[in-house]
Amino acid sequence: xxxxxxxxxxxxxxDIKKMLQQAEVKSFSxxxxxxxxxxxxxxxxxxxxxxxxxxxxxxxxxxFVKKDIVAVLFDLVAEFNKIQESHxxxxxAVMNIEQSN
Numbered sequence: 001x002x003x004x005x006x007x008x009x010x011x012x013x014x015d016i017k018k019m020l021q022q023a024e025v026k027s028f029s030x031x032x033x034x035x036x037x038x039x040x041x042x043x044x045x046x047x048x049x050x051x052x053x054x055x056x057x058x059x060x061x062x063x064f065v066k067k068d069i070v071a072v073l074f075d076l077v078a079e080f081n082k083i084q085e086s087h088x089x090x091x092x093a094v095m096n097i098e099q100s101n
Contacts, residue, residue, distance in 0.1 A: 001064055001065070001066070001067075001097040001100055002064070002065050002066070002067055002069075002070055002094045002095065002096060002097060003062065003063075003064060003094065003095040003096075003097055004025070004028075004061075004062065004063045004064075004065050004069075004070065004073065004092070004093075004094055005060070005061070005062050005092070005093045005094070005095070006059075006060070006061040006062070006077075006090060006091065006092045006093075007033075007035070007058060007059065007060050007061075007090075007091045008058065008059055008088070008089070008090040008091065009035070009056055009057065009058055009059075009088045010032070010057040010058060010059055011088075012059070012088075012090055013030075013059055015080060015090070016030075016059070016061055016090060019073060019076040019077065019080065020061070020063070020073070022072075022076060023065075023069050023072040023073040023076060024069060024072075025063050025065055025069060025073070027063065028061055028062065028063035029061070029062055029063065030059055030060060030061040030062070031059070031060050032057065032058075032059060033058050033059065033060045034055050034056070034057065034058065035055070035056040035057075035058035036054070036055055036056075037054045037056070056088075064097065064100065070094050073092065074092060074094075077090050077092045
């Protein structure tokens, strides 16, 4: 059993749900979250908002899945991210579950 974690901007909600369905993830949970990015490394001219820290409406998805589903979902996310014109992408991570009830 694996714990799948996905984060992305809120605009990608439908895309992520579609990918989860394609990977045959039968149940998952998600929450609205605020994403933060520290822009202090960027020059003032390239920082359009003129703020050091930007806040973004984001989503956090999580699901317990079988090992074979992980590869399918990683491939779907990689393909999605490859064709994005925006700087934002979907981030996915997986963790091993040693024991669950």
